Amino acid sequence: MKPTVIIEYCPKCNWLLRAAYMAQELLTTFSDDLYGVTLQPSETSGRYAIRVNDAEIFDRKQQGRFPEIKELKQLVRDIVNPEKNLGHSDKS
Numbered sequence: 001m002k003p004t005v006i007i008e009y010c011p012k013c014n015w016l017l018r019a020a021y022m023a024q025e026l027l028t029t030f031s032d033d034l035y036g037v038t039l040q041p042s043e044t045s046g047r048y049a050i051r052v053n054d055a056e057i058f059d060r061k062q063q064g065r066f067p068e069i070k071e072l073k074q075l076v077r078d079i080v081n082p083e084k085n086l087g088h089s090d091k092s
Contacts, residue, residue, distance in 0.1 A: 002035035003080050006051045011041045015048055018066065022050075025069050026076060029089075033080045052079045 005026055009019040016039070023037040042049075048060035050072065057075045058067045067075070070089045077084050 005037045008040045008042045008049045
């Protein structure tokens, strides 16, 4: 089964649009590699974390920032399809 990306966001912080944008970018880039992207409202204030299945790949509180979309695509690619070329979003 293809992996699922879960974006857990704080609805009180109004981060739904950010999460939806990131979901759209991931679904466009990894249309053949992902089962789907789930947007999950968090019960924890200030939470913004991204997981691929059960593996957390990014946590806003630990990193002290949100992920750049280029960085997020690289993190997801490294798990779901390491051979995939991301074009201009790829590592130098």
